[in-house]
Amino acid sequence: MFEIKPYPELSWSISRHKTMLTCLRKYAYDYYTSHNGWLSSADSLAKQAYRLKKVTNLEMHFGSVVHDLIYQIIQDVLKDKELPSEEKIVDEIRHHLNRGFIESTRKEHLWRNRPKHYTMLHEIYYSQTNTLPQAKVKKITDRLNTTVKNFFASQSFADVLNKRDMQFIDSEKFRFMKTDGVKVFIVMDLVYKNLAEDKWVIVDWKTGKKSEEDRNQLALYALYLQQKYKIESIDQIVIRNEYLLEGGHVDHKLTKQDLINVQHLYQASIERMKDYLNDPVKNEPLPLHQFPLQDDPRVCSRCNYQELCFPEMYNSESDDV
Numbered sequence: 001m002f003e004i005k006p007y008p009e010l011s012w013s014i015s016r017h018k019t020m021l022t023c024l025r026k027y028a029y030d031y032y033t034s035h036n037g038w039l040s041s042a043d044s045l046a047k048q049a050y051r052l053k054k055v056t057n058l059e060m061h062f063g064s065v066v067h068d069l070i071y072q073i074i075q076d077v078l079k080d081k082e083l084p085s086e087e088k089i090v091d092e093i094r095h096h097l098n099r100g101f102i103e104s105t106r107k108e109h110l111w112r113n114r115p116k117h118y119t120m121l122h123e124i125y126y127s128q129t130n131t132l133p134q135a136k137v138k139k140i141t142d143r144l145n146t147t148v149k150n151f152f153a154s155q156s157f158a159d160v161l162n163k164r165d166m167q168f169i170d171s172e173k174f175r176f177m178k179t180d181g182v183k184v185f186i187v188m189d190l191v192y193k194n195l196a197e198d199k200w201v202i203v204d205w206k207t208g209k210k211s212e213e214d215r216n217q218l219a220l221y222a223l224y225l226q227q228k229y230k231i232e233s234i235d236q237i238v239i240r241n242e243y244l245l246e247g248g249h250v251d252h253k254l255t256k257q258d259l260i261n262v263q264h265l266y267q268a269s270i271e272r273m274k275d276y277l278n279d280p281v282k283n284e285p286l287p288l289h290q291f292p293l294q295d296d297p298r299v300c301s302r303c304n305y306q307e308l309c310f311p312e313m314y315n316s317e318s319d320d321v
């Protein structure tokens with residue numbers, strides 16, 4: 001039977017680490033305060049934090065819709081189902097984006113009750129208007145066709161179509177490995193083995209612009225794969241970024257030093273996370289006020305929790321809908 005626990009299990013991921021570095025208060029809201037906020041019996045702060053955690057923005061929503069559709073297309077190809085046309089995929093993405101906008105502007109009451117099942121865009125929620133910034137709308141609209149075209153032309157999709165020479169790994173979304181009893185989460189978009197070349201390929205679809213690569217994230221993927229499938233040499237693993245906006249891909253080769261670096265990062269990071277625990281056995285956090293607020297207003301302006309950190313600026317509504 002499902003057991004309600006007062007505190008979540010301690011876990012680690014690159015995104016959790018980045019959140020801790022961005023703002024400790026946000027880290028507390030994301031990983032502790034919002035825990036159990038989905039339960040009708042939760043207190044109003046937990047409910048509010050959980051709801052705000054689910055707020056997204058236009059770029060993230062676009063990325064998530066594209067990732068979901070790519071996942072679905074690949075599943076269909078692997079099951080020999082008919083391949084949809086590029087136009088159909090573009091239409092479908094547009095439909096999801098429009099739905100997200102409608103839910104944000106006209107269905108806030110539904111989102112308040114079931115934030116996991118409805119979309120709320122940050123641009124709408126915090127502007128308190130029913131319009132999106134035109135520059136952002138244009139940016140996303142411009143990305144639509146290009147992203148789909150580049151996906152269909154990508155090396156990794158060509159490998160999916162050439163599936164007889166590839167061994168695909170089950171693509172459950174949440175993977176983790178245990179390190180010192182702590183779950184380390186790894187989210188990989190697509191993993192397969194190129195049987196002809198005896199190489200493992202981990203694909204990361206990028207829907208934004210190219211940026212300085214986070215080798216730690218890539219190294220974590222490789223480390224997971226190496227342990228899970230007992231791969232002898234790191235040289236057998238290729239990490240591929242597919243750039244759906246700009247087209248083309250980059251294959252990364254990692255070194256043993258990259259793997260050592262990510263293990264050191266994990267050790268230092270988890271120790272810092274434990275500094276913010278009142279009870280490490282229960283994973284009970286320190287009181288909220290001991291998680292400092294961020295000083296930089298530019299960081300706050302992009303954050304989901306403005307309403308909680310600066311309540312005087314917002315008229316928060318009751319949870320009793």
Ligand code: SF4
Binds near residue numbers: 300
């Ligand atoms: S609004 Fe600012 S201080 Fe509050 S959680 Fe977000 S980043 Fe941190």
